Amino acid sequence: MKCAEVRKFVRLYLDSELDARNSFEVEQHLESCAECAGLFEAEKKFDARLSRFLRSGRPTSALWGKVETTIAPSRSRGVKALWPVALAASLIIVAGVVFFAKSRKLDLADAVEECHSAYVHQLTTPEFTGAVPDKIAQQFGGQLDAAAFAYRPSEPAFVSSGARLCHVEGVPVALILGRNGPTPVSLIVLKKSELDHFPNMKQRLESGDPIVCGHSGPYQFAARLVDDHVVCVVGDTPRPVLEDLLKTLRRADG
Numbered sequence: 001m002k003c004a005e006v007r008k009f010v011r012l013y014l015d016s017e018l019d020a021r022n023s024f025e026v027e028q029h030l031e032s033c034a035e036c037a038g039l040f041e042a043e044k045k046f047d048a049r050l051s052r053f054l055r056s057g058r059p060t061s062a063l064w065g066k067v068e069t070t071i072a073p074s075r076s077r078g079v080k081a082l083w084p085v086a087l088a089a090s091l092i093i094v095a096g097v098v099f100f101a102k103s104r105k106l107d108l109a110d111a112v113e114e115c116h117s118a119y120v121h122q123l124t125t126p127e128f129t130g131a132v133p134d135k136i137a138q139q140f141g142g143q144l145d146a147a148a149f150a151y152r153p154s155e156p157a158f159v160s161s162g163a164r165l166c167h168v169e170g171v172p173v174a175l176i177l178g179r180n181g182p183t184p185v186s187l188i189v190l191k192k193s194e195l196d197h198f199p200n201m202k203q204r205l206e207s208g209d210p211i212v213c214g215h216s217g218p219y220q221f222a223a224r225l226v227d228d229h230v231v232c233v234v235g236d237t238p239r240p241v242l243e244d245l246l247k248t249l250r251r252a253d254g
C-alpha cells in the first residue's frame with residue numbers, strides 16, 4: 001500500500017470500520033513508514049482529546065446518577081439480592097450508550113458542531129495559511145480537494161487564522177478557522193458529492209433553499225451550495241451574521 005492510499009483509510013482504520021485485509025496492510029505500512037505513523041498518531045491523539053471532551057458532557061454523568069440511585073436502596077437487602085440489580089444497571093448503561101450513539105442524527109449541522117467545538121475549546125489549531133502547501137497536497141497523491149480551502153467571506157469583520165484538514169463522519173473536509181469580530185467562527189467546506197452522507201441536509205439544499213439554517217448545541221449553523229461545494233459556517237453568533245458571511249463568499253483562486 002502506498003502512503004496516499006494508507007492516509008485515505010485513516011478515519012476508517014481508527015474507527016475500526018476497515019476490513020481485515022486493508023487493516024493488515026495499513027498496519028504493515030505504518031511499521032515501515034514513520035511519516036504515516038506520525039500522522040496516524042496525531043489523528044489518534046485528536047480523537048482521544050475530542051472524546052474526552054465529549055465524555056465530560058452531561059449525558060454520561062446523568063446516566064451514572066440514575067444507575068447509582070437504582071442500586072443504592074437495594075444495598076440493605078444484602079449481597080445476594082444485589083446481582084439482579086447490578087445486571088439491570090449494566091443493561092441500563094449499555095442501552096443508554098447505544099441510545100446515545102444512535103440518537104445522534106447523521107446530519108451535517110450536528111456533525112460539524114464537533115469540529116467547531118474542538119476549535120472553540122482549543123483542541124484543534126490551523127495547520128497552514130493560504131493555499132494548501134505542496135507537501136500536504138502530495139501526501140494525498142493529487143486527490144486532495146484543494147479548491148475547498150480557497151473559500152473566504154469577504155465580510156471585513158471576518159479574519160481567518162488558517163486552515164486544516166478535518167474529517168466529519170468519515171468525510172474529508174476543509175476546516176477554515178477564523179473569527180468574526182471576537183467570536184470564533186468555523187467554515188467547513190466539503191464536496192457536493194459527499195452530501196449523500198447527510199440526507200437531511202442534501203434534501204433541504206436541493207429543494208431550493210439558498211441558505212439552510214439550523215443550530216446544534218450552543219452554536220448557530222448556516223450552509224449553502226457554491227459551485228460543486230457545500231460551505232457551512234458555524235459559530236455562537238446570530239443567524240443573519242452567518243448568512244451575511246455566506247452571501248459574501250469569494251474564492252481566492254478564482
Ligand SMILES: [Zn+2]
Pocket residue numbers: 002003006029033035036037
Ligand atoms: Zn507512508
